[in-house]
Amino acid sequence: MSDIAFGLLAIVIGVGASYGLYWLLNFLVSLLPERIRKKNDWLAFLTPAATLVILVLIAPLFQTIAWSFMDDSAKKWVGFKNYVDLFTDPRFLQILLNNFLWVLVVPAVTVAFGTAAAALSNQVHPRLESVFKSLIFMPMAVSFVAASTIWSYFYAYVPPGRPEVGLLNAFVKSLGFPTQPWLTIDQGHLNSFLLMAVIVWLQVGYAMVVISSAIKAVPEETIEASQLDGANPWQIFISIILPQVWGTVMSVFVTILILVMKIFDIVLAMTRGNFNTSVLAFEWYKQFFENSNVGPASAVVTVLVILILPLMWLQIQTVRQQEMLR
Amino acid sequence: MNKILNLMQKWKVGSTLGMLILVAIWFTPTLGLLITSLRPSSLAETSPWWDALLNPLSSIWTIDAYQKSFSAGMLDSLINTIAVTIPATILPLMIAANAAYAFTFLNFKGKEFFFAVLVALMVIPLQSSLIPVLRGMVALQRALHIPLTGTYASAWVVHSAFAMPLAIYILRNYMMTLPRELIEAARVDGASSYQIFWKLILPMSVPALASFAIFQFLWVWNDYLIAFVFVGEQKAVMTYRLLRLLGQYGQGWRDVAAGSFISLIIPLLVFFGLQRYFVRGLLAGSVKG
Numbered sequence: 001m002s003d004i005a006f007g008l009l010a011i012v013i014g015v016g017a018s019y020g021l022y023w024l025l026n027f028l029v030s031l032l033p034e035r036i037r038k039k040n041d042w043l044a045f046l047t048p049a050a051t052l053v054i055l056v057l058i059a060p061l062f063q064t065i066a067w068s069f070m071d072d073s074a075k076k077w078v079g080f081k082n083y084v085d086l087f088t089d090p091r092f093l094q095i096l097l098n099n100f101l102w103v104l105v106v107p108a109v110t111v112a113f114g115t116a117a118a119a120l121s122n123q124v125h126p127r128l129e130s131v132f133k134s135l136i137f138m139p140m141a142v143s144f145v146a147a148s149t150i151w152s153y154f155y156a157y158v159p160p161g162r163p164e165v166g167l168l169n170a171f172v173k174s175l176g177f178p179t180q181p182w183l184t185i186d187q188g189h190l191n192s193f194l195l196m197a198v199i200v201w202l203q204v205g206y207a208m209v210v211i212s213s214a215i216k217a218v219p220e221e222t223i224e225a226s227q228l229d230g231a232n233p234w235q236i237f238i239s240i241i242l243p244q245v246w247g248t249v250m251s252v253f254v255t256i257l258i259l260v261m262k263i264f265d266i267v268l269a270m271t272r273g274n275f276n277t278s279v280l281a282f283e284w285y286k287q288f289f290e291n292s293n294v295g296p297a298s299a300v301v302t303v304l305v306i307l308i309l310p311l312m313w314l315q316i317q318t319v320r321q322q323e324m325l326r
Numbered sequence: 327m328n329k330i331l332n333l334m335q336k337w338k339v340g341s342t343l344g345m346l347i348l349v350a351i352w353f354t355p356t357l358g359l360l361i362t363s364l365r366p367s368s369l370a371e372t373s374p375w376w377d378a379l380l381n382p383l384s385s386i387w388t389i390d391a392y393q394k395s396f397s398a399g400m401l402d403s404l405i406n407t408i409a410v411t412i413p414a415t416i417l418p419l420m421i422a423a424n425a426a427y428a429f430t431f432l433n434f435k436g437k438e439f440f441f442a443v444l445v446a447l448m449v450i451p452l453q454s455s456l457i458p459v460l461r462g463m464v465a466l467q468r469a470l471h472i473p474l475t476g477t478y479a480s481a482w483v484v485h486s487a488f489a490m491p492l493a494i495y496i497l498r499n500y501m502m503t504l505p506r507e508l509i510e511a512a513r514v515d516g517a518s519s520y521q522i523f524w525k526l527i528l529p530m531s532v533p534a535l536a537s538f539a540i541f542q543f544l545w546v547w548n549d550y551l552i553a554f555v556f557v558g559e560q561k562a563v564m565t566y567r568l569l570r571l572l573g574q575y576g577q578g579w580r581d582v583a584a585g586s587f588i589s590l591i592i593p594l595l596v597f598f599g600l601q602r603y604f605v606r607g608l609l610a611g612s613v614k615g
Contacts, residue, residue, distance in 0.1 A: 007409035010478050014413035018420050026520040041519045042432040049425035049490055050440075056487030057447055060455030060462070067457070117348055123341035132345045134601065136352045141597035142590060143548030145565040149572060149586040150355045153362060158371060165374045167358060201352065209605055262451040265550050269569055284453050285551075294457060301454045312449040319445045319495075 021048060061305070068298035082299035092300075095278045098192050099307075102263055102279060105193070107256040110200050111249055114207020119237055121208070122215055133212070137205035144202075144265030151198045152270065157181040186276035195277060198266050203259070207252045214248035215241055251318060258311050261304070280304045363583035367391050370583070391584035399567060400585050407547060407563040407589075409478050414485035414546045415539055421486060422493030423535065427523050429494065430501040431509055441498075447491040452551070459484060460555055480556040485546050493538055496607065500534030501527065537607030540600050547593050564589040 025044040029037055067074050068082055086092045117136055121129050139147065156166030157179060164170040169179040183191045218241055226240050242249075264281035271277045273286060280300060287297035361375040364387050378385040428434070429441060460475065467474040474480050504527065512522050528535075550565040557563060562570070568589060571582045597604060 004405055007405050007478075010409055011412050014479065014482055015416050018417050022420070022424060026518075030518075030520075042428040042434045044520070045424040045428035045432065045523070046434075048421050049494065052421065052483070052487040053444070053447070053490050056459055056484060057450070057455055057490070058443075060458035061450065063458035064454050113348075117345070120341045120344045120348070123338040124345055125338070125342070128342065128345070132349050134598065135349045137601075138356070138594065138597070139352070140604075141544055141548075141593040142356075143550070143565050143593075145550055145568050145572070146548075146586045146589055149568065149582045150359045152572070153358045153375070153583070154355045163372060163374060165371060167354065167374075167376070170374060170376075201355070204352075206608060209608055213605075213609055258449055262453070264453070268550070269572060281451060281453055288457055297457065301451065304451055305454050308449055308451065312446050315449050316442060316445055 064298045065302050067294055068302040070295045072293040072295050074294040082296050095283050099279045102260050106196050106199050106260045107253050110203045110207050110256050111253050113204045115211050117208040118212035118215055139202045140205050145269050147198055147202055148269030155182045183271055184275045191275050192277050195266050203256055210252050211248055214245040218244045261308055359583055363391050363587045395584040400588055403562050403564045403567045406561045410481050410563055411546045413482045415543045417482055418486040418489035418493050419539055423497055425494050426497035426501055427527055429498045444491045444494055452488050476558050476560050481552055484552050484556055489542055496538050497534050504530055537603040540604045541607045544593050
């Protein structure tokens, strides 16, 4: 019971303090002489956010880059040693390959499913549409850890002779094939693809919702015109609707691409990076929390940041375009 | 015959069928978890969950697993998760709303540049700053002799910081659409920026605040990494405890069905109750990782 009371108290104090902070800042600014105050009133609004961003995001990022050139305990400079070690380690090259596979497969598959779901859901009865969409969208509310348990049941493997409890193995068996401990099979990176299925499951709802709203915004006249020309629904979709929502499809693609580059929790929860399923963000976790190697861990995450840089540029371009349209 | 064809046309049978298949695929894994959690845990490994679905009357249903899960610490974890999540949702909302106001309505040097930096930061993985923040906190708590790591407050601060770029971005985009004349009029009437923000801008921004709040709530509730690094063992949140139960190779999956469902209930309620706002947030570009 005292835990609940403590939790409540913590919430009230935490929230109250933040209001008090802004009151105090504004009070301090109001003490300034009129002329200076008018020019600097933005300080009271921006200082807390700026402090957080600089102390927790920007400064640590540079610290991480600096540490990537230091040894395991971040005491001695070692030059490029960590990077040389990484790129001469076949295990790390496999990790890069895994990351590459994730990036290659997940955004494309998710967007394809999302577009299909969006196009189909627009055709069905409106009342059914919202039910269907909610059910496909629901995984968005599920944590990566819970998603992992859900899918652990799906991939479950029991020793031969006992009744199958995993749906996948039951299905495989009903087709007459031997059952498999799926997540341990890294031939052709099969287990990595099985992990990817979980992310596709989580993200298709997002793609569907965003693309569906773009499809609804397509002008009716363009569709009616081609209907009069005798085009079938498939032709209408390919030649009329898809070109008009292509920009939205691409932005969803990029968003999922960025998410997938940083993929971490699923690998942690389902395989702990074993059986050759590790990815960059997980390797960082392992290097630091399991091996306490600050230098190598920092180098791994720096590689990840460098790979993400082009996407950052893309992000700024997209935002700039949106600003122009404003 | 024609009648049936007409009806098929009206209900778009093909599309409905396609959607039904997709929905069935999407929903089945979750259904499996739900049914497993409602059966005796000894059955998890010996009898498939769809047996219970096919013969609902002859199978045993029980909430034992939920009781066991609660008494094994899931209730504590639920409280911890709430204590982490609520302030970690409200704090960044307040801080970001203030900053978004400055970015939208006030003038200062380097505004465009700072905004570009924020947009760039939306893409940066949080892993890239976690180790220095953790080490900095440890050094600070040694120097000041106050506990920082292992407290709710450290998670609030870190979650707030990581939410900043996206939150400011969404809220600014929304505030840009508010009528400027209204703000100018208030200024002419002698209102200070502080008053304009709290009395005018904040109430008018409620839709955007709501969609970001839902988004941040789900994000923090479902987060594992920050809770693991900054809150840890003593005040284990639900994701942390579940992962512990799940074990090294996911071999603990029999015991976590009920726990997983407990962790899902509140986000699902929030999600279905406020879906409209959530979708609006998504359309405003709110996705982070």
